[in-house]
Amino acid sequence: MARRRSDDKRERILEAAVKVFARKGYFGARVAEIAKKAGVADGTIYLYFHNKEDILVSLFDEVMAEHIARAREESKSLPDAETKLRAIAGHHLRLFSGNQDLAVVFQVELRQSTKFMARFTATWLQDYFALLGDVIAEGQRQGALRSDLPKKLATKAFFGVLDQMVTSWILGGKDYDVGELAGPVVELFLRGAASPAKVPKARPALRAVASARGGR
């Protein structure tokens, strides 16, 4: 392959990094290997990134900035909470189903240390939770979601389910399309697992305990 213009070197490095991180893991990845795959010299990496960690962080920041912006944007144009949740779930799952290497990096490699996790949480996860929280609040206002639903807990639960779907998909054979799980996941989240005939007598407790907590 012919070398492209020098100003897409950064892009080529990031693309190479996703592949190498996905296959070898962050600690197992060698900067020299990323450089080779990107078609640049080892030292060139350091003209675009501060260090190895910065490659991973930049990768994550750039993908997430775009992803969240899109999700938030589309969210605005949709009429109700349920539709929005379906859209968000769909985007979330399709983001990864379309790029398996990226999925591995995000689901596994980015979580290798509390340091990365904390950064991850402090930046985009917070934004993502805010977006989800807004949608849930809207749903409650619209009467579509229970008014006694602990917002933070519901937000984390929604994310937790999506996250687990991606992780399970990665660790399994990736032999199905996670993207198609968006509908069923939202269904389960909205209607619950219990048989509808059953009276939801325990519901009050839901608000009682969790409202005062729910973490971040």
Add this chain to the structure above:
Amino acid sequence: MARRRSDDKRERILEAAVKVFARKGYFGARVAEIAKKAGVADGTIYLYFHNKEDILVSLFDEVMAEHIARAREESKSLPDAETKLRAIAGHHLRLFSGNQDLAVVFQVELRQSTKFMARFTATWLQDYFALLGDVIAEGQRQGALRSDLPKKLATKAFFGVLDQMVTSWILGGKDYDVGELAGPVVELFLRGAASPAKVPKARPALRAVASARGGR
């Protein structure tokens, strides 16, 4: 007989390892530091473990073997699926709420590579999913859970929610008791987030897509 291979030494090494792994991460942890904290010589570690990785893996295997055995045991003595799910959620969350370092190691450090993740999945997660799947199937037989609930998806969702609760708790200030989230989590899982007034018209789709998939 010479100086006895004292079992408490192995225990001390594991305890030291949890602390060091939690603070420094697996790759950042130094075997020498674990040895020092355990009060043994560096070489002694290798009388009890094959290598650094084996410390982490052993830690995980031993904690999990006991945890799942207990969950399964208690499960037998409980009358219905809902009670069982509450018990399992309670145990899951309390396992970590009682040992923050262990929580960090399990939620973060053990997931740093696809290698660990795969092992984690192949051993105890599979067992855990089997246990949850049995409970869900029982609930369906008893009529407590929807018959159209995709079992695998529900299992992963239930686990995903619990897992996210622990992760959020760790990355937050750990300033509340995750153990108390068991009730609200199960409530949400069972009743769903949607307002009960709302007719669950979309339910059929749930089975349609997910039953054929659900992965592992």
Add this chain to the structure above:
Amino acid sequence: MARRRSDDKRERILEAAVKVFARKGYFGARVAEIAKKAGVADGTIYLYFHNKEDILVSLFDEVMAEHIARAREESKSLPDAETKLRAIAGHHLRLFSGNQDLAVVFQVELRQSTKFMARFTATWLQDYFALLGDVIAEGQRQGALRSDLPKKLATKAFFGVLDQMVTSWILGGKDYDVGELAGPVVELFLRGAASPAKVPKARPALRAVASARGGR
């Protein structure tokens, strides 16, 4: 182009290695010490050699390749077997008399394990034996050497004598010039130790036993 991979660095490492191996022995030698003596960083060694063993093996290969090539070359230009044997013995002994550290490495350190010995035998010793064998055969054809001389045995004997001269010289005080032993050694090899007056009655046995053997 960046800093050039300078060939003299490789040379300096080999020179340093000879000294360190000679003084400390192969196992006692520290890679860090070789690096220091060569004036390079520890890691630089690994840009030129695969590992510690490769330094020793390369050293040996390079010296031997040149030595045998020269011996073979000169051999061609000499008229008869006796002259050739004198030349080979002279080169052999002078190779080491001129470089005592190299002598120690070749006579002692290279023989520390069957692994090295086997490699040593499989490569240059075989070539050397072939060269000696050719010269002996030529001598037999020319009538200068006994026709009943077992070629392999004579080859090994000739080498064994030279080898022992070098080894004795090293382990003694190296207070004489081994190079000058070439003449006497060849004399002894050719004429034997027995008094010429004595009739060589036992000669037939020589061929009888050894011809069928002689090993490699």
Add this chain to the structure above:
Amino acid sequence: MARRRSDDKRERILEAAVKVFARKGYFGARVAEIAKKAGVADGTIYLYFHNKEDILVSLFDEVMAEHIARAREESKSLPDAETKLRAIAGHHLRLFSGNQDLAVVFQVELRQSTKFMARFTATWLQDYFALLGDVIAEGQRQGALRSDLPKKLATKAFFGVLDQMVTSWILGGKDYDVGELAGPVVELFLRGAASPAKVPKARPALRAVASARGGR
């Protein structure tokens, strides 16, 4: 196998050591492996030997003390130098042909460092050379050996040839009996390789150069 009496532990350790040193080399040999093969605890080794090196040195000292004493003893009862040389060569070669592991240890492992070599030379090799020197001097007195033979050179040459025969045998397939090479080796040493018809004109030079030298 039942454990034998405790006072043959030393013997068992030495036997085990020969095997392990022969297979793994001195540096590759593990004290724990020797202990295991000898059927004793690791620590027990240190009740009989100062350290690992002492095992090798003791092995060598004991075998050599006996070997040289026997060679010297038999030498006394034999009538002439030639017969004595044949006997010594026979013993030398048979010592190793009867115990291949011992041969490997003596020909290879004992020569791994100048330290061992120096010790080897200072103790038994000196004795051995003295014995050979005496026999050669006797031969000269009896008129069987040339009077102009440089004694030291001849001694080293005789040893060098025997030594090389053993080494070649070891590194080859050991598929013949080195013991039978004694006769041919002595023949060659006594009669030389040159055709008897040829006048030994160069003989005088033999004494000239080497007598003043010859090392130790």
Add this chain to the structure above:
DNA sequence: GATGAATGAGCGTTCATTCAT
């Protein structure tokens, strides 16, 4: 005497990063 668990000094090798060209 015998044991073998415990010790801890020691080192080959890796690889992120630098910087002369």
Add this chain to the structure above:
DNA sequence: GATGAATGAACGCTCATTCAT
């Protein structure tokens, strides 16, 4: 800007030796 040879700190693990039992 780009290169890639050079750097050197860092560390998991081994194994000869010790010594409490």
